[in-house]
Amino acid sequence: MLAIYKREMRSYFTTPLGYVFLGIFLAVSAAVFCFTTLFSMSSEVTGYFSTMMQCYIVLLPLLTMKLFSEEKKQKTEQLLLTAPVSTWGIVLGKFLAAYTVFASVTVFSSLYFLIVGIYGHVKVPLLFGNLLAVLLVGAALIGIGLFISSITENQLSAAIATMATLFALTFLSMLCQYIGFYPVRFVFESLSLFYRFQYFTQGIFDFAGLFYYLSIAAVFLFLTVRVFDRRRWK
Amino acid sequence: MIRVENLTKRYGSHYALNDISFEIGEGEIVGLLGPNGAGKSTTMNILTGYLSATAGNAYIGGVNVLDNPTEAKKKIGYLPEQPPLYPEMTVKEYLHFVYELKGCTLPREPHLAEIAEVVKIKDVENRLIAHLSKGYKQRVGIAAALVNAPPVLIFDEPTVGLDPQQIIEVRNLLRSLGKKHTIILSTHILPEVQAVCERIIVIHHGQIIANEKTEDITRAAETFDRFRVKICGPSSRDIRNALLSLPEVRQAEALPGRDADSFAFALECKRGTDVRKPLFRLCVEKDFTLIGVEPLGTDLEDIFVRLIENAAQKEAVGKKKRQR
Numbered sequence: 091m092l093a094i095y096k097r098e099m100r101s102y103f104t105t106p107l108g109y110v111f112l113g114i115f116l117a118v119s120a121a122v123f124c125f126t127t128l129f130s131m132s133s134e135v136t137g138y139f140s141t142m143m144q145c146y147i148v149l150l151p152l153l154t155m156k157l158f159s160e161e162k163k164q165k166t167e168q169l170l171l172t173a174p175v176s177t178w179g180i181v182l183g184k185f186l187a188a189y190t191v192f193a194s195v196t197v198f199s200s201l202y203f204l205i206v207g208i209y210g211h212v213k214v215p216l217l218f219g220n221l222l223a224v225l226l227v228g229a230a231l232i233g234i235g236l237f238i239s240s241i242t243e244n245q246l247s248a249a250i251a252t253m254a255t256l257f258a259l260t261f262l263s264m265l266c267q268y269i270g271f272y273p274v275r276f277v278f279e280s281l282s283l284f285y286r287f288q289y290f291t292q293g294i295f296d297f298a299g300l301f302y303y304l305s306i307a308a309v310f311l312f313l314t315v316r317v318f319d320r321r322r323w324k
Numbered sequence: 325m326i327r328v329e330n331l332t333k334r335y336g337s338h339y340a341l342n343d344i345s346f347e348i349g350e351g352e353i354v355g356l357l358g359p360n361g362a363g364k365s366t367t368m369n370i371l372t373g374y375l376s377a378t379a380g381n382a383y384i385g386g387v388n389v390l391d392n393p394t395e396a397k398k399k400i401g402y403l404p405e406q407p408p409l410y411p412e413m414t415v416k417e418y419l420h421f422v423y424e425l426k427g428c429t430l431p432r433e434p435h436l437a438e439i440a441e442v443v444k445i446k447d448v449e450n451r452l453i454a455h456l457s458k459g460y461k462q463r464v465g466i467a468a469a470l471v472n473a474p475p476v477l478i479f480d481e482p483t484v485g486l487d488p489q490q491i492i493e494v495r496n497l498l499r500s501l502g503k504k505h506t507i508i509l510s511t512h513i514l515p516e517v518q519a520v521c522e523r524i525i526v527i528h529h530g531q532i533i534a535n536e537k538t539e540d541i542t543r544a545a546e547t548f549d550r551f552r553v554k555i556c557g558p559s560s561r562d563i564r565n566a567l568l569s570l571p572e573v574r575q576a577e578a579l580p581g582r583d584a585d586s587f588a589f590a591l592e593c594k595r596g597t598d599v600r601k602p603l604f605r606l607c608v609e610k611d612f613t614l615i616g617v618e619p620l621g622t623d624l625e626d627i628f629v630r631l632i633e634n635a636a637q638k639e640a641v642g643k644k645k646r647q648r
Contacts, residue, residue: 166410
């Protein structure tokens with residue numbers, strides 16, 4: 091697992107992909123920060139993080155698109171699958187590599203609020219709550235992206251399929267507001283990844299939400315493992 | 325070292341492998357020979373744990389590949405048909421990655437240096453794999469298979485796409501590796517197995533139709549029922565009629581490419597006869613000049629045809645016996 095993690099990390103930064111991701115991420119987050127905080131003269135943190143979360147729809151597929159599709163194209167997956175490592179080791183190694191890149195740049199970009207802190211008052215529990223929320227949503231989204239990458243043969247289709255899926259999930263959460271009938275709304279809310287984090291943004295540590303996102307990520311990692319096992323057994 | 329028992333792989337109603345069994349001893353170099361789609365790669369993919377089997381068992385050094393894949397994979401170095409290389413890595417980085425991936429515990433630097441020495445890739449160590457030639461890529465693939473010194477090496481068509489010089493180098497390399505490792509290699513090129521392997525397993529339509537020493541199979545291929553003959557005589561028709569008058573000759577076909585006054589024919593003779601002596605006497609009798617006789621059909625296709633015919637015959641005999 092460690093070998094795969096290390097290789098994947100290195101590959102992000104020996105190909106342009108990692109730099110492109112970091113560049114776009116930082117540019118977008120800086121712009122979002124300006125609009126939600128500086129220009130509106132507000133020290134409010136939730137606006138920034140929830141807008142960033144919408145941007146993940148476009149940003150995170152960049153990180154996950156090549157994870158498995160590229161291996162398939164280069165036929166390198168045969169090396170991984172015939173090496174004495176478990177399928178879980180392979181999947182986890184890749185997931186953690188993508189997650190490390192995502193989490194470090196997310197944490198780094200939230201340092202912006204230090205500036206706000208100098209000139210105004212930042213509610214620290216809210217900041218951490220929001221940060222935790224985006225980190226959890228990110229884990230679930232990367233899990234989905236990883237899974238989609240494992241069922242596609244090239245990066246582009248992986249990226250597009252992931253964006254479409256994430257967009258559909260956002261759409262679902264927007265739809266929730268307009269549904270009066272509770273059971274249907276409940277189902278939609280449970281499916282929508284962009285809904286369950288709201289307690290965190292109010293500074294409340296929501297165990298149910300934590301488990302929700304971690305299990306979404308785990309389910310998709312499990313599905314990815316199954317994709318490989320199924321291919322073996324079919 | 326390698327034992328395969330009643331291995332079957334089915335895709336829907338199509339049998340990629342149908343009940344094959346074989347055994348390979350330690351230090352043997354065995355060639356898996358067969359036309360494309362015969363089941364060579366499927367066999368290798370099952371042995372390396374990349375695919376599962378529908379039925380049957382495969383053992384590597386006594387470990388069941390299907391029950392305990394991780395343990396079995398430690399004993400195998402595998403070079404797939406297309407070497408699994410990451411173009412964005414340098415050769416050195418790649419070998420270090422494979423070293424870690426395989427959880428190798430041998431001393432890292434000397435082990436990798438030794439491998440680089442054996443497959444002669446020292447001079448490209450710091451180059452990006454994307455920039456290497458096909459021959460070097462193949463060698464890096466072989467190097468990766470050698471990491472962790474596995475007792476069994478499995479190579480899927482190791483010389484495909486290489487130039488003649490590289491083919492010779494790779495074959496020499498395989499032969500030298502054969503001293504320390506048990507090797508299975510697949511190919512559809514007969515001279516390749518003749519050059520490298522001690523034993524040949526021929527697979528056709530997912531079944532083993534021959535499993536013999538290399539000499540035996542090639543000897544079987546040298547038969548005397550097809551010849552190319554060149555005869556000087558008055559006319560192509562006269563010669564052809566005379567040839568057909570021989571009891572051994574089944575068919576005589578005039579070949580193109582006549583030069584001066586000689587004519588070429590492809591002779592097909594009855595199984596188990598040798599036409600050369602009667603042919604010579606015939607020419608003396610008719611006042612023709614025999615200027616060339618060469619046996620045809622020592623190529624792989626003919627061996628296949630022969631082996632498949634034999635297999636079909638055996639099957640037919642078996643059926644009759646069972647019916648009785």
